[in-house]
Amino acid sequence: MHLYGTQTINSKGHLEIGGTDTVRLADEHGTPLIVYDTGLIRSRARAFKKAFSDEGVPAQVAYASKAFSCLAIYRLAEEEGLALDVVSGGELFTAIRAGFPAERIHFHGNNKSREELRMAFEQGVGCIVADNFMEIGMIGELSKETGRGMDVLIRVTPGIEAHTHDYITTGQEDSKFGFDLNNGQADEALRILSETPGMHVLGLHCHIGSQIFDTEAFGLAARSLIGKMDAWRREKGFVCPVLNLGGGFGIRYTEDDHPLEPDEYVRSMILTVKAAAAETGYPLPEIWIEPGRSLVGDAGTTLYTAGSMKTVPGIRTYLAVDGGMSDNIRPALYGAEYTAALANRMKLPHDTRYTIAGKCCESGDKLIENARLPETSEGDLVAVFCTGAYGYAMASNYNRLPRPAVVFAENGEHRLAIRRETYEDLIRLDAEPAAVGKEGMR
Template sequence: MHLYGTQSVNNLGHLTIGGVDAVELATTYGTPLLVYDIALFRQRAKAFKETFKQAGIKAQVAYASKAFSSIAIYEVAKQMNLSLDVVSGGELYTAVMADFPREKIHFHGNNKSFEELQYAFDEKIGCIVIDNFLEIELIKEISEARQQSMNVLLRVTPGVNASTHDYITTGQEDSKFGFDLKNGQADDAFLKLFNHPYITVLGMHCHIGSQIFETAAFRLAAEALMEKMVEWRKKFKFVCPVLNLGGGFGIRYTSEDKPLPPSDYVQEMENVVLSMTREHNYPLPEIWIEPGRSLVGDAGTTLYKTGSTKTVPGTRTYVAVDGGMSDNIRPALYGAKYTAVSAGKMMDPHLDKVTIAGKCCESGDKLIEDTYLAEPVEGDIVAVFCTGAYTYSMASNYNRLPKPAIVFCEDGEHQLIVRRETYEDIIKLDIPLQKTDSGKLS
């Protein structure tokens, strides 16, 4: 079986994460429980930064926090001297509450509201990544009314179709994101902002997709943006000081996944940029990247407690756990695959072929089909690996299930960083029906 980061097996035969017994964690905090190996997050962040440092390239590594947002993870990102990618007013507010350095916050999103943009100006963040023509007009309006400066990047679609799931492919021409490089939209957007008294165009941004395992798409995207930068210098005498090549670096969910080391993706980008800047005598831009999943994905493990077991003769055995699609929608949404172990029986043979089913009232609520566990009995703790990205951030209260607690583990210590929801939390926004004496609505 494949373990991740600091995971190991102790003398009790229990899975440990960050030096802490997973069964002890489940007993202390209850289940479902999302556990993060913070040492692995730090290791990945350091690896990205070191690759740029070794190449002598000025860079920003921004944590793409839509993968997992919380005050505590933003605080760890701040400790690692990362920048931060936010995509909503809610994520920006969380960053503010974490006292994240405002100048290192980049605001993304394809439909930012006027109020969200005002909030970004209020907090004097480092950069807004502009996604559409309406946003250009809104930012102009705010900056001119306030006479306040703002740095921006233009998000562009380079026409690169990465090999990934349709739902998480974003760099092709048919995308809801950004200005198209090939049909002139990017040029039109640039001209609307060029020489504006309060808006500084730093350069371009692209993001070609998620869970990508090869470097060719990143190379093609970097080439497309560099060619446009060279063209803008020739046409407008404008030099882009920043080139943001996004994220999307794949991780290992199952044995079928073959991710590359973070340095391989970065080096491919570096090679293109260095080659083309030398070829065109172009000033070397500062490179920004936005890893999200590759920082937190395999740092997260969800612990569940098993309940009922149902065997369908000749078909399969279902083992139900106390969570499901409410805390991890990805298998139901786009067929995401995971691996699991019996966290309290790591030394026992994992020979029982089962399907791990959730407790939501949906036939499709299956976390993993056809995996192997030690002989399951009620009350076992099952660990599902690589749940650190896009699980809690996409969690819901479907069936009015409370969202799980979250714990950080590092160097044998553990800390609760998001408490488990209660039933009271679930109804706290509900308003009872106000009735007249007749019993009907007023």
């Protein structure tokens, strides 16, 4: 069993996170409950930043907040001096409400609406990552309408396919994101932006995928982008001050995952960018990265209460919990794997196999196949590790299940970050049903 960050086992045999007993947290806040080890998030953020500063390389580390967004996590990111990557008007609105400095916000997304882009101009975001030609046209129009300029990064697909699941691979040529680097689209994007008043092109951006465990793909992407930037310098006299290599750094979901430490990813990037720039005499650009999952993923643990069990003789025993695909759709969506433990009986041998199933009315609502736990009874507290990224962010009210509460734990204290939804919350947006007379609804 692998423990993460500040996780420990106390004298009662209970799992502790951030110095707080998870059994007490579940008693106080109910389950399902997502507990974030904010000390681990802070240490990861500082490790990414320190890796750049140790090498004396100008950089910007932006939290890719699609992994998990709320007021509290944006405030934590601001406290740690991070920039912020948002991908929708809703994320931008939340960040501004959290008091996050707009000038440190990068606005991403492959289908930004005119209203979302207008919000970005009105709030004065630090840059927009341009994803397609229609968007470039809207940015230019809004710049003219608002009388405000805008820094822009051009997102490109460098043709690099990272070794990851098809659904989370984004850097290959056949992608819904960005301009193709090799067929002239990126060159045309630069031309249009350069001729549009108020636009200031910072450089190139790419994101090649997620859950990447080596540095080879990042190196190939960096060399590809530096090559294009050098061509623009030679052919157009334009030098890009920024190179954004995105995120996608892997984390350990199971014992089969072997991620690198943050400084290993960063140092490899720096070495590659320096080498590629030196080979062509290109001025070293400022390097931007966008860790999301690698900041919050293994900092999150979901606590569930064990419920019913069903044994299929000779096949498996199902252990149902009081959540499931409504708060973690990743296993059903693309076969994501997790590990679990009994948070209230951590010291017992975890040698009984269960298939941990959710309570949604779907046969595919299974969180973990062949989870190893002690012999489990109704009411036990099941902890599923590494749920901090794309768990709550992708949660739904399927089957009208309320979304769970979220707490932040650190240094023996905890605070509520997101309250649990109530049944009243579930119907809050419903229109009142119209009265139906004898003749039926008209």
